[in-house]
Amino acid sequence: MSADVSDLSLVRRVQSGDKGAFDALVLKYQHKVTKLVMRYVRNPAEAEDIAQEAFIKAYRALAQFRGDSAFYTWLYRIAINTAKNAVVSRDRSPVDYDLDTQNSDESYELQGRMKDAETPEGLVLTDEIRTTVNAAMDALPEDLRTAIVLRELEGLSYEEIAASMDCPVGTVRSRIFRAREAIDRRLREVFEGGLGRAEELG
């Protein structure tokens, strides 16, 4: 069971005056929080604005955070409240059904949303990203792929994954690490230049 050690060590640094540690927390949760806010507002630019606001609120309230709950649980509540307030203040009909189920990570299709959205922003070579990640995942050896899927998609702990894959915890850690490295390498090809990294050409 997570004692939230990782986040708490960053939180303590922030509480002692280290803003860089807060950057790390935001980096870790920016996608999750924005996706969460998207349940309340459909416009991605607006969702990002609200996510930004939520993080800033969290920063200001962090001095009072005592670790009674996990950091992300606390952040999650701030994000939801910020989103709800934003929706209500726009005079839309208030959200009256319960979306507060923490672990339902819906996926959505960016292109599907495009047809309805007011602004087709954020059209970064999207097909390229999706195909790249999928290709990288497909190219992973099965044990690496299983490990990262169990971790990121199912949210299992290393111990749970070790039990499920019948291997030591150290092996789980290594497999997840190597899976990330492999996908990361392919992602950087896409983001750092359509030609790919210099040393991999020719």
Added chain:
Amino acid sequence: MNEELDSQLSAMFDDELPQAECELLALRLSRDRALQARWGRYAAIGAAVRGGDIRLGGMVAYEVSSALASEPLLADARERPMQPTGLTLARWWRPMAGAALAASVAALSILWLQQNSLPASAPLVARSTAPSAAPVEAPASYVVPRALEARAMRMPATELANYVVAHSQFSTPVSRGSLLSALMASESAAVGAPEQAAGAAGDPDHHADDSP
């Protein structure tokens, strides 16, 4: 990159690193931009594995960091840690920032140039019968358009550059980009040298009577 460090980073990301190591790594993470970038990429990979769009929310950390640059610290910074400004937050997915990029970009350009000095494997064939629709060759050599009977223009380079800039707003976006790009080069105007007839171009003065 230090593989042991990155492995610890991966474990810390999953909250599977012992506390003592977490404390140390947290300190490094708050100051090491490359490490932060990797950390950010782990988050993006997680989002991708879950099937979402990586780009959604990808700028939030940057915006938050910029916004918090002017916020007071939560406490007196006893240790005086380095305070990265919003601008230094690693924008790992954006192909810009600093000398490191320039070096890697220069490397890219050399390789691209090499690739393009080979004959194109599938030359484009124009379907038109227009005489000028030559197949595309790899740009191993470029022609510089020369005027016949040209005298070198005597005008200060800056003055000519001003004219080019003033003209650029009336060009198509594509042309404007190249006009301004040309002014980026070390000499803003290359003065055409007087020279002999170029040969193939024919004599444009023949057209002078073809008024509309």
Added chain:
Amino acid sequence: MQTTRPSDRLAWFVFALVVASTATAQEPRLWLERMNQALTARNYDGVFAHWQDGKVEMLHIVHRNQNGAVTERLASLDGSGREFIRTGNELTCYLPDKRTVIVETQSGEQGPLLAGFPTFDEKSADFYDIRELTRTRLNRRNTRVIAVTPRDEFRYGYRLWIDESTAMPLKTQLCDAHGRIIEQVVFASLTLASRIPDSAFKPEVATDGFQWLRSAPRAAGPEPANASALWSALKLPPGFRMTARSAQIMPGAQDPVAHLVFSDGLASVSVFVETRSEVVPADQQPVAGVANVGSASAFSTVIDGHKVTAVGEVPPATVRFIASSVKRSEAALSAASPGH
């Protein structure tokens, strides 16, 4: 957050057009229009290589369109340190190698979005052949290759590799009438961003001790007798017509310069006429001459004692033709009035 803004509608329009295009649109001209719209209306951040005259240079462009307000930064990555930053009507050119900053205020007559550049119409089709050469993959993107071929030697042609899903030109070649390549631009990386912060448009050059040269559009008021209204070109190459005129004060100068623009729908040529004429001793008269500025040609001559300079992305013969036919007379007022 708010109702659709004009630029968003435009951007949506471009997007919808592109999405619909895969099924129906065959017209190469439409691809050109989409491309021009994408270049103007989208936000993007890219690194490209610019080949010219056997040399290649890497450049970085960031472009943002917010509600029609365009901000843009172009910077050299190869060490000249030069940066051009455009904010609205003002273009600031940082030239650290010359320890100079040039600030050019462009005339506000041109609309911020699409009205500023030549529009290709039916008449233009007489002078250019536009067709799709092929579809191909470039950098793992599906692109349409559009060839714009001039029908005479007064203008240049293009080959454009246009990305099918974003309409951005991933590769562009400028060619002469014989298909020989004069210039090439290729994007090494390109990101279309939802938002770009203001900090992306701040110059990196430190300008302490630099000389600042500013231009200004001509103040409203009665124009002096030498103003642009009295200048025109009586003979133009086929297809060219006057599309704009104004007067402005160039950076570092005191006196206004008449600025006439001629276009054939794709290429454009500016003619600058210095309004100040003075008696110059014969041995100091400027001599007609030609220059290249990148792929643009420039030609300067003297007419009626006024220095006339033509600049444009056309062959040298064309700028010489146009500059030489500039005349000042009463008759010029009725001929070739500004069209569009």
